[in-house]
Amino acid sequence: MNNVLAADIGGTNLRLAIIDPQGHILDESRMQAELSLHSAESHIQAEAHIITTLSDGIAAFLAQSSYSANSIGMGFPGFFHGETGVLAASPNLPLLHNFPLAELLSNSIEKPVAVQNDALCAAIGEHRFGAGKGQSSLLHITLGTGVGGGLILNHKPYGGEHGMAMEFGHLCVEQSIQNNNGRLCGCGNHDCLETYASASAVVQRYAEKTGKASNARDIFQLACDGDAIATSILTDAGDYLGKAIAESIKLMDISTVTISGGLSGAWPIIHPSLMETLDANLIPPLKGKVHVLRSTLADNAGLLGAAAIASNS
Numbered sequence: 001m002n003n004v005l006a007a008d009i010g011g012t013n014l015r016l017a018i019i020d021p022q023g024h025i026l027d028e029s030r031m032q033a034e035l036s037l038h039s040a041e042s043h044i045q046a047e048a049h050i051i052t053t054l055s056d057g058i059a060a061f062l063a064q065s066s067y068s069a070n071s072i073g074m075g076f077p078g079f080f081h082g083e084t085g086v087l088a089a090s091p092n093l094p095l096l097h098n099f100p101l102a103e104l105l106s107n108s109i110e111k112p113v114a115v116q117n118d119a120l121c122a123a124i125g126e127h128r129f130g131a132g133k134g135q136s137s138l139l140h141i142t143l144g145t146g147v148g149g150g151l152i153l154n155h156k157p158y159g160g161e162h163g164m165a166m167e168f169g170h171l172c173v174e175q176s177i178q179n180n181n182g183r184l185c186g187c188g189n190h191d192c193l194e195t196y197a198s199a200s201a202v203v204q205r206y207a208e209k210t211g212k213a214s215n216a217r218d219i220f221q222l223a224c225d226g227d228a229i230a231t232s233i234l235t236d237a238g239d240y241l242g243k244a245i246a247e248s249i250k251l252m253d254i255s256t257v258t259i260s261g262g263l264s265g266a267w268p269i270i271h272p273s274l275m276e277t278l279d280a281n282l283i284p285p286l287k288g289k290v291h292v293l294r295s296t297l298a299d300n301a302g303l304l305g306a307a308a309i310a311s312n313s
C-alpha cells in the first residue's frame with residue numbers, strides 16, 4: 001500500500017494532500033483555482049482550461065512536497081457515470097457534457113486518476129475513516145454553500161444510474177410543487193432543503209430578517225448569546241434537515257446519518273431541533289433508532305474519500 005495524492009475540488013479552490021493508507025494527512029496545500037473559464041466559448045476551451053489548471057496545481061504541489069504519490073483520487077463537483085471518471089454534467093460548468101476528466105488528467109500528469117462526485121467522496125471518507133466507520137450503510141450530508149448528500153449502501157458507494165443519486169439538498173421540504181411562491185433554489189425549483197439548511201441560506205435569511213450582513217459562524221455565536229432571530233433561523237435549518245432525513249429513511253431504512261460542512265459548526269442548536277423533527281416524522285417502528293452524528297473528520301471527509309478511491313496497486 002502506497003501513499004496517494006487526494007484532491008478536493010471546489011468552485012474556486014483546490015485542496016491537495018498526500019495521504020497514507022491509514023488516512024493520515026502527511027502534507028497538504030490549498031490554492032485558489034478558478035475552474036470555470038468565463039471567456040470560454042466552446043466546451044473544448046473549457047475542458048482544456050480545467051485539465052491545465054488541475055495538472056499545473058498537482059505538479060506544483062508534488063514538486064514542493066517531500067512526499068511522493070503514484071496515484072490520484074479526486075472529489076469533483078459534478079455528476080459522474082459510475083466509476084468511469086467521465087463527467088456527465090456539472091451545474092457550475094455548464095459547457096461540459098460527457099467529459100472524460102479522469103482519462104485526460106491521467107494522460108496529462110502520467111499517473112492513474114480516479115474521480116468521483118465530491119459529496120459521494122465525503123460519504124466514502126466518513127464511512128472509511130470517520131463517524132460512519134463500521135456501519136454497513138450510511139447517509140452523509142454536507143452543509144456548506146449548498147447541501148450535498150452521499151450514500152453508502154451495503155458497504156458500497158451508490159451514485160445512481162446517472163451519477164445523480166442523493167441530491168439531498170434539492171428535496172422539497174416546505175410547500176407543494178404547484179406553489180412557486182417559496183424560496184427559489186439554484187436548481188430552479190422552490191423550497192428545496194438547500195434554501196433553508198445551507199450556510200449560504202442561513203446567511204441570506206438572516207440578512208432578509210435583520211437587514212444585516214453576517215456569516216454563518218457569527219450567526220451561530222449570536223444565537224448562543226440569545227439572539228432570537230439567529231436562533232430561529234438555525235432551529236429552522238435543523239427542523240428542515242430532520243424532515244428531509246425522515247423522508248429519506250422512509251425510502252432507505254438505514255440507521256446512521258453523518259453530517260459535515262461549515263454549518264455543522266452550529267451543531268449545539270441544529271442537532272436538537274433536527275432530532276425532534278426527525279423522530280416526529282419517522283414511521284413509528286423506527287422512532288429513536290436513527291442516529292445522526294457529527295463528522296469526526298472536521299473538513300477532511302472529502303479529501304479522505306478521494307484518497308480512498310485512488311488506485312493503490
Ligand SMILES: [Zn+2]
Binds near residue numbers: 170189192194
Ligand atoms: Zn434545488
